[in-house]
Amino acid sequence: MRHVMVQIPKTPAPASPAPRSVPTSADVARLAGVSRATVSYVLNNTSAVRISEPTRRRVHEAAKELGYVPHAAARSLRAGHSRLVLMPAPTVPVGQLYGQFINELQWALSRLDYTVVQHGSVGLHGDEAARAWAELRPVAVLVPGAGLGPKGVAVLKRSGARAVVTLGPESVEGAHALLMDHEAVGRCAGTHLYERGRRRIGVVVPEEAGLEAFSLPRLEGVRNALRGTDATVTRLPLAHTEEAGARLAARWHDLGLDAVFAYNDEYAMLLMRALQDQGVDVPGETALIGADDLMIGRLLRPRLSTVHLELPSGRDLAELVDRAVRDPGAVPETHKVLGATVVHRESS
Amino acid sequence: MRHVMVQIPKTPAPASPAPRSVPTSADVARLAGVSRATVSYVLNNTSAVRISEPTRRRVHEAAKELGYVPHAAARSLRAGHSRLVLMPAPTVPVGQLYGQFINELQWALSRLDYTVVQHGSVGLHGDEAARAWAELRPVAVLVPGAGLGPKGVAVLKRSGARAVVTLGPESVEGAHALLMDHEAVGRCAGTHLYERGRRRIGVVVPEEAGLEAFSLPRLEGVRNALRGTDATVTRLPLAHTEEAGARLAARWHDLGLDAVFAYNDEYAMLLMRALQDQGVDVPGETALIGADDLMIGRLLRPRLSTVHLELPSGRDLAELVDRAVRDPGAVPETHKVLGATVVHRESS
DNA sequence: TTGAAAGCGTTACCAG
DNA sequence: CTGGTAACGCTTTCAA
Numbered sequence: 001m002r003h004v005m006v007q008i009p010k011t012p013a014p015a016s017p018a019p020r021s022v023p024t025s026a027d028v029a030r031l032a033g034v035s036r037a038t039v040s041y042v043l044n045n046t047s048a049v050r051i052s053e054p055t056r057r058r059v060h061e062a063a064k065e066l067g068y069v070p071h072a073a074a075r076s077l078r079a080g081h082s083r084l085v086l087m088p089a090p091t092v093p094v095g096q097l098y099g100q101f102i103n104e105l106q107w108a109l110s111r112l113d114y115t116v117v118q119h120g121s122v123g124l125h126g127d128e129a130a131r132a133w134a135e136l137r138p139v140a141v142l143v144p145g146a147g148l149g150p151k152g153v154a155v156l157k158r159s160g161a162r163a164v165v166t167l168g169p170e171s172v173e174g175a176h177a178l179l180m181d182h183e184a185v186g187r188c189a190g191t192h193l194y195e196r197g198r199r200r201i202g203v204v205v206p207e208e209a210g211l212e213a214f215s216l217p218r219l220e221g222v223r224n225a226l227r228g229t230d231a232t233v234t235r236l237p238l239a240h241t242e243e244a245g246a247r248l249a250a251r252w253h254d255l256g257l258d259a260v261f262a263y264n265d266e267y268a269m270l271l272m273r274a275l276q277d278q279g280v281d282v283p284g285e286t287a288l289i290g291a292d293d294l295m296i297g298r299l300l301r302p303r304l305s306t307v308h309l310e311l312p313s314g315r316d317l318a319e320l321v322d323r324a325v326r327d328p329g330a331v332p333e334t335h336k337v338l339g340a341t342v343v344h345r346e347s348s
Numbered sequence: 349m350r351h352v353m354v355q356i357p358k359t360p361a362p363a364s365p366a367p368r369s370v371p372t373s374a375d376v377a378r379l380a381g382v383s384r385a386t387v388s389y390v391l392n393n394t395s396a397v398r399i400s401e402p403t404r405r406r407v408h409e410a411a412k413e414l415g416y417v418p419h420a421a422a423r424s425l426r427a428g429h430s431r432l433v434l435m436p437a438p439t440v441p442v443g444q445l446y447g448q449f450i451n452e453l454q455w456a457l458s459r460l461d462y463t464v465v466q467h468g469s470v471g472l473h474g475d476e477a478a479r480a481w482a483e484l485r486p487v488a489v490l491v492p493g494a495g496l497g498p499k500g501v502a503v504l505k506r507s508g509a510r511a512v513v514t515l516g517p518e519s520v521e522g523a524h525a526l527l528m529d530h531e532a533v534g535r536c537a538g539t540h541l542y543e544r545g546r547r548r549i550g551v552v553v554p555e556e557a558g559l560e561a562f563s564l565p566r567l568e569g570v571r572n573a574l575r576g577t578d579a580t581v582t583r584l585p586l587a588h589t590e591e592a593g594a595r596l597a598a599r600w601h602d603l604g605l606d607a608v609f610a611y612n613d614e615y616a617m618l619l620m621r622a623l624q625d626q627g628v629d630v631p632g633e634t635a636l637i638g639a640d641d642l643m644i645g646r647l648l649r650p651r652l653s654t655v656h657l658e659l660p661s662g663r664d665l666a667e668l669v670d671r672a673v674r675d676p677g678a679v680p681e682t683h684k685v686l687g688a689t690v691v692h693r694e695s696s
Numbered sequence: 697t698t699g700a701a702a703g704c705g706t707t708a709c710c711a712g
Numbered sequence: 713c714t715g716g717t718a719a720c721g722c723t724t725t726c727a728a
Contacts, residue, residue, distance in 0.1 A: 022485075024705055025706070034714075034715085035715045038713090038715080040706070040707055044707085046708095048708095049713075055714090066506075067506040067507075069479055069483055069503065069506075069507045070483055070706080071485060071704090071706070073420075073421035073422075073425045073704095073706095074706045075706055077720050077721065078705075078708085078719075079707075079720080089450075089464075093444040093451075099441045100441060103439060106437065106470050109468070110471065115467075117467055117468065119463070120454035122454050122455045136421075137370075137421060154415065158370060159370055242643075269647055273647045273649075296644060372720095373722065373723095383698060383699045384722080385700080386699080388723055388724080389724095397697080398697070403698090418721085418722075422704090422721035425720095426722045
């Protein structure tokens with residue numbers, strides 16, 4: 001059902017103060033009785049020019065009185081470049097792990113005097129999105145996940161982006177790459193389960209769209225870990241609903257698995273509950289391991305084994321961006337940044 | 349420990365193709381052999397002017413060949429306004445509920461031809477942040493939570509924002525308000541627990557910073573629900589860690605509570621686990637209710653009672669924004685938009 | 697149907 | 713130390 005807004009009457013606004021047009025630096029200059037250049041010098045603390053203290057004060061007062069705010073577009077048009085770092089806003093509900101990383105990154109970049117914006121590019125795909133981003137003439141673009149091709153990188157660079165950094169499974173021609181290879185996550189999990197003596201291993205693959213970029217490499221990682229052994233790998237599609245969990249658990253004995261890597265801790269929790277409701281002993285009958293090392297894993301009984309991911313620090317990435325911006329000609333760097341380690345608890 | 353990036357050597361870039369400067373509409377015009385005006389007409393499909401088909405083709409081809417992308421700043425500078433809707437990027441790890449809402453909203457706004465960006469304003473507070481936003485000259489600003497005062501609203505409006513919408517506990521002078529009163533959430537929970545016969549009621553208040561805007565109204569709501577009854581309300585500060593949960597549970601018998609409203613489902617899960625580890629029966633000895641109606645609540649045993657929140661639809665909000673932009677003179681609307689209903693499961 | 701020119705708000709250069 | 717002026721890229725009015 002659509003939520004209907006309930007309007008609350010308010011007293012009419014008190015004679016709105018004449019919708020003046022937006023004040024410009026010229027207005028400030030007029031009010032302060034100086035030239036526009038002087039205003040610019042004062043407000044930007046230009047060190048090449050000395051302005052008398054009384055003049056400075058008059059300018060600052062005039063600016064405050066008018067509520068003057070500089071026009072970023074005009075400024076960067078004149079300057080020929082901006083300090084804007086753009087990243088697409090996440091379109092899928094993203095874990096707290098990633099959210100925290102983004103935050104750290106934003107903080108680190110703003111310390112370096114960049115403005116960070118997340119562009120809500122819903123429905124735009126690949127190079128289409130790249131064009132939309134390019135219109136804002138960002139000095140750098142950070143793109144998590146796949147989806148940006150060499151064409152897209154070229155568009156961005158031709159539009160003045162001095163650094164394009166991808167955070168994803170593989171590097172893209174022309175862009176710096178932070179390789180976050182989720183294959184390693186699966187490999188960790190697979191190896192762990194094998195070492196614990198398990199041989200018939202299931203791998204949960206979320207049915208929710210948009211997660212393939214992570215889930216398929218993780219599945220592949222398990223396959224790679226077990227290639228050439230006597231273990232088998234079974235792909236287990238699973239939607240993140242109670243019913244789907246129950247359905248999967250219902251056919252558990254037919255599946256005959258003795259271990260599962262559950263994509264991440266949230267799916268692991270779902271599956272653990274479903275298995276327990278079904279009377280399947282964890283880890284006795286079936287070992288279970290998740291990934292992402294979320295808090296909920298520690299709260300389950302048995303405590304959930306998991307693959308802990310170590311993302312790069314926001315500061316490191318911010319510095320990479322800054323370096324790339326300062327030296328755009330440099331050969332794109334490629335870094336492996338996804339540390340994956342098993343946290344062995346009770347469920348495996 | 350700081351994560352160290354591991355560099356992977358790459359083959360040098362193949363003689364980077366002459367770092368041309370970014371192509372402008374003048375370049376397109378030159379290549380197509382027409383004037384800049386014609387380029388603008390063609391690329392914007394200006395209906396007031398008819399351009400011959402061959403010319404159109406030449407312009408399009410030239411634009412594609414150069415990889416021309418229009419300069420948003422120049423465009424909006426000339427136009428005197430932008431189609432940019434700005435919202436601050438969330439600084440605290442935000443629940444999936446809110447994340448989904450943001451996404452829906454972005455989609456709806458882009459359907460209406462707005463560009464949505466989330467501004468990473470870390471460290472900036474209140475009116476300081478408002479100034480930073482104003483520099484981008486957004487046509488509308490959406491601000492969740494408190495923190496924006498009437499001064500901030502004024503700055504934004506003087507900078508040309510035709511709509512300022514707050515989503516928070518109270519309305520702000522001059523801005524449209526979507527009242528998301530979390531007091532109602534607490535009221536629901538308190539009433540529910542009272543009706544279930546509970547009288548000594550604890551309320552979890554997260555110790556994590558940045559959540560006060562939600563947690564305090566929720567606490568207050570419980571107080572309001574129970575004012576004038578024989579029930580007592582005890583404030584329970586709690587950090588979201590296993591240890592903090594165990595510490596709280598350890599003194600449970602001393603506290604002598606028979607019910608808890610746990611701020612939200614995540615804190616409820618933490619507390620439920622700690623209580624169960626301590627041998628406290630839920631709901632027999634202590635009833636427990638969360639909020640936000642997350643998936644994890646359904647997976648707990650006993651299943652977690654919760655307060656379900658109904659946020660406004662992204663479409664409704666997008667339409668409010670659009671209306672406000674089209675008619676900036678209108679009296680600011682104030683809507684109550686937070687539907688709160690108890691979902692009674694097994695834990696209360 | 698196309699072209700020339702003005703102007704949006706800034707800043708940097710160069711005279712006073 | 714300060715003021716005039718040009719230029720950034722684009723759209724739009726007016727003239728051809």
